[in-house]
Amino acid sequence: DIQMTQSPSSLSASVGDRVTITCRTSEAISRSLNWYQQKPGEAPKLLIYAASSLQSGVPSRFSGSGSGTDFTLTISSLQPEDFATYYCQQSYGAPRFTFGPGTKVDIK
C-alpha cells in the first residue's frame, strides 16, 4: 500500500501569513493527489484535486503543486476561516486509497 506523510503535523500562523504544507508518498503517484480541509465537527471538504486543480467554489488563495512523490498545498494569505486541519489523499493506488496523517493549522 502507498504510505503518506505530511509535514508539519501542526503549525501556528497569523491572519495574512503564507502557509505551506507538504505531503510525501512512498511511491510515485503522478498527479493523483487531492487535498481536503476539515473543521471541527464537520466532514472534510475537497479543496484541490489532481495536485493543482482548484475545486469549484474554493478561494484562489489555495493552490497546490507537485507530482511524483512530493506535493505542496499553499495558502497565500491565511484567513480566519482557514484555521482547520488539512489532509492529502492519494487515488493512484486504486482500488485502495490513503489519507495523509493531517496538518493542523491554528492561530498564533
Added chain:
Amino acid sequence: QVQLVQSGAEVKMPGSSVKVSCQSSGGTLSSHSINWVRQAPGQGLEWMGRIIPVLGTPILAHKFLGRVTITAFDSTGTAYMDLSNLRSDDTAVYYCATEVLMSFGVITLNHWGQGTLVTVSS
C-alpha cells in the same frame, strides 16, 4: 442540492456489530461508487473501503478484511457499512462519501455524509 444523510449515533458492546446507513437525496448519486472513511477521536482520517456498483464487490483496506461489509446504493438510494466484532478502538465517527472521476483521471471524494458516531463500550 445533493446530500448524503447518515443514520444516527450508536453505542455498542465489544464483540457486537454495527450497521451504518447512508442515504442519497436531491440528485443522482445512487449510481456512484461509495467510500467509507472513519475518524477516531482526535485522530486523522482513515480510509476503510469502497464499492463500485458496476463491479459489486467491495474493496477494503487490508486491516478491515473480514470485518467490514459495504453495500452499494439500493433502490431506495441507501448504502450500508457493517462493522463486526467491535473493539474499543473502533470508537470513531464514520463517514460515507461518493466518488467523482475528475480531470487527469483522478478520483476525488466530493460529497460527504454528516458522519455517524459509533461508541464501543462495555
